Amino acid sequence: MCPRQAAQLEQLKGERRRAVLRAAREVFARKGYAAAKIVDIAAAAGISHGLVHHYFPGKEALFAAVIQETVEAWETLVAEVRQQPGTPWERLVHLCSRMMRGLYDEPEHLLVIVHAYTEDAALAVRDGLNRYQRQIDEPLVALIEEAQRDGAVTPGPPEELARAWMAMVKGLAIGRVMNPASALPPLELVLRILKASYPHSETTPLEPSNEDRGRLGSL
Amino acid sequence: MCPRQAAQLEQLKGERRRAVLRAAREVFARKGYAAAKIVDIAAAAGISHGLVHHYFPGKEALFAAVIQETVEAWETLVAEVRQQPGTPWERLVHLCSRMMRGLYDEPEHLLVIVHAYTEDAALAVRDGLNRYQRQIDEPLVALIEEAQRDGAVTPGPPEELARAWMAMVKGLAIGRVMNPASALPPLELVLRILKASYPHSETTPLEPSNEDRGRLGSL
Amino acid sequence: MCPRQAAQLEQLKGERRRAVLRAAREVFARKGYAAAKIVDIAAAAGISHGLVHHYFPGKEALFAAVIQETVEAWETLVAEVRQQPGTPWERLVHLCSRMMRGLYDEPEHLLVIVHAYTEDAALAVRDGLNRYQRQIDEPLVALIEEAQRDGAVTPGPPEELARAWMAMVKGLAIGRVMNPASALPPLELVLRILKASYPHSETTPLEPSNEDRGRLGSL
Amino acid sequence: MCPRQAAQLEQLKGERRRAVLRAAREVFARKGYAAAKIVDIAAAAGISHGLVHHYFPGKEALFAAVIQETVEAWETLVAEVRQQPGTPWERLVHLCSRMMRGLYDEPEHLLVIVHAYTEDAALAVRDGLNRYQRQIDEPLVALIEEAQRDGAVTPGPPEELARAWMAMVKGLAIGRVMNPASALPPLELVLRILKASYPHSETTPLEPSNEDRGRLGSL
DNA sequence: TATGAATGAGCATTCATTCAT
DNA sequence: CATGAATGAATGCTCATTCAT
Secondary structure, three states, X not given: OOHHHHHHHHHHHHHXXXXXXXXXXXXXXXXXXXXXXXXXXXXXXXXXXXXXXXXXOOHHHHHHHHHHHHHHHHHHHHHHHHXXXXXXXXXXXXXXXXXXXXXXXXXXXXXXXXXXXXXXXXXXXHHHHHHHHHHHHHHHHHHHHHHXXXXXXXXXXXXXXXXXXXXXXXXXXXXXXXXXXXXXOOHHHHHOXXXXXXXXXXXXXXXXXXXXXXXXXXX | OOHHHHHHHXXXXXXXXXXXXXXXXXXXXXXXXXXXXHHHHHHHHOOOHHHHHHHOOOHHHHHHXXXXXXXXXXXXXXXXXXXXXXXXXXXXXXXXXXXXXXXHHOHHHHHHHHHHHOOOOOHHHHHHHHHHHHHHHXXXXXXXXXXXXXXXXXXXXXXXXXXXXXXXXXXXXXXXXXXXXXXXXXXXXXXXXXXXXXXXXXXXXXXXXXXXXXXXXXX | OXXXXXXXXXXXXXXXXXXXXXXXXHHHHHHOOOOOOHHHHHHHHOOOHHHHHHHOOOHHHHHHHHHHHHHHHHHHHXXXXXXXXXXXXXXXXXXXXXXXXXXXXXXXXXXXXXXXXXXXXXXXXXXHHHHHHHHHHHHXXXXXXXXXXXXXXXXXXXXXXXXXXXHHHHHHXXXXXXXXXXXXXXXXXHHOOOEOOOOOOOOOOOOOOOOOOOOOOOO | OXXXXXXXXXXXXXXXXXXXXXXXXXXXXXXOOOOOOHHHHHHHHOOOHHHHHHXXXXXXXXXXXXXXXXXXXXXXXXXXXXXXXXXXXXXXXXXXXXXXXXXXXXXXXXXXXXXXXXXXXXXXXXXXXXXXXXXXXXXXXHHHHHHHHOOOEOOOOHHHHHHHHHHHHHHHHHHHHHOOOXXXXXXXXXXXXXXXXXXXXXXXXXXXXXXXXXXXXXX
């Protein structure tokens, strides 16, 4: 077998694995951990249930992989937003815009997190998620804090604002997954919680851009 | 058996039933439908698992009863708020305040709804909930509409505002049940989505009141 | 429920548990650990497979319980033989006689040990057995040593004699379980490995006795 | 492809097959039929599990082949011993010596037989073995009978003696495979069951010989 | 009523076997 | 030939539900 074939095979395997992961995310998001059956995931991925265990040791590991993927996507997104030019408020808008798009394109990404917080999920997974919690919350809190210093965000404990905002996003994710036909609120509405009542900057350019798709922009 | 005893017995039965219902709500909220085990609920209610089936035909019916109870509490709450004196904005604030208190005291009430929307729950239950959907959303939408006419609520499609606001409340319910130690955001913050940027009325009296506890005020 | 009933219930439960244990021993002995199916055991005990898990946490625990029972029976037997009157040789004959009867009545008891030594069995069980090994071998070795000092047993390392003798007994257990119709060799034959060629004592009274049945004499 | 290459290939194939067979014997002996996994055998043979099915139609056939090989080795051994010069007792000693060496070098050969007797193995295999049973036992019985006529072996039903002796050998095989560090008892000890108490011949020359290795002398 | 023993459908997981590459 | 991806039957285990006591 020549190296080219071997590489192709490897790639094919990776693709298959990713397909299983995507199917799993969908099913886990829609049904929750306990109600999601391995056969459902296999069917959604177009393979037999036995093959799922070829790529993942078991249901729990599969769920953990789904969560990990989401956490990584979040981290990538935050890192990108961090080095965005402009005012803190513009970066916040950017982040928010990206999340709304993620909510539109792949709401499962977020909903799966909701399920992970539930006791529905295996304890091991929840523990793992708790360890990430800091990494997930802190960047958002930092961003809000900066924007507050600029007077662009309403005063008050930034953790509180972050929590309320994330709560809304999670709630929207639920609605989005369960009823894909339902529209999402416009960005301005979602930003109302944060925006200072008498905003110093009138511009909310709303991020018209671009191509950001795939793994990175999926959140 | 004399009538008095019969009545006592009947009452005891009702109490027991309610205890099971409460236990079920808690467990369903924490674990979701599929992961919630009848034995868990029985243990939480302090009875044997066999006895649960004396009060409810089965797991699905039990979950349906939990949902129904929540829907009824919501309806009662809305009806009460409707006939509250004051401006539409004041009634909205009252509703919001009551919900926040419900979120504080019995977040399960709301979280259970989240699970019900999930495909985790039996199809029959979800269908039932969908039928109620109108009754749940409409009063809130109406209230928002009225307040918009007064200029107290920001303009825009009232359904959109209602949905975003409910999304946040659901998200907060998740956080509350999973981590009871976490604080809830203040009422003002939660109202920021709705409140007009240049509010015509500066007063948000915040409803200091009263005794409303128990089944009705629990939402 | 009166105490009498409770006690009866408790006893009934114990009986059922023992029935499952007996069935398990039989099936494990005949098939080995891996090939023994829980349904087989359940069927042999006359119950459903689900009920097996009411009495034992799982297959491995069930097997461990079977082994433990056998080890305990062996310990009881050895303790009894120890305080038997007569010469060491007579005690050895007594032990041997009892084992032959056990081989006749309940060969599963011994065969199950054979399977436990195999890698067929779960590692945990084998480790557990290895810890008992000393307790199992030592008393026999001691008995042989004593009898050697009397000149009743042929000279040589007593461990070697014990091992050879135990090997034969295990081999006979295999034959006995797999073909219950096959006769066992007489006691004299089984003792030939041990007996001194020119026995100092012509008497081998061969233990005509008695009632020893049940758990104790079962080995 | 030239004939030479074809022959080499054929030979290679035969070697490979034999390697698989050897690996299978080892794994089957250690784990039993049911617990032995094809992948284990493949790994032990240094090939992929898929390739095992190029050489053997399936697991059962593989086990059957292992058993057959053992039976054939036994038959060869007996045939060789038959035409050995000397007294019947000397031939018996020779047989015994060869078996002890087999026990030392390849105890799997014998242990596999133990597993085959167990219901662990597929029924077909066990039936096959039962058909061989006569061929296995009879020569040993005949040999014992001859030696009894000479007075070299203790009197009694020769089948009984044969069975007891085989039982011990099987038991020793178990110990040997499971704990390769354990020593085997000396030939004299193993022969004590058979040897007449007042042996007419003092000589037990113990067969110092030779090269007999490989398939034939392995039992 | 109240209990928990008993049942069996449903699910995760394993593994022999097949087959495309 | 050789590999390992793919399949699905088989199996241990869970848990909702029933029912004898």
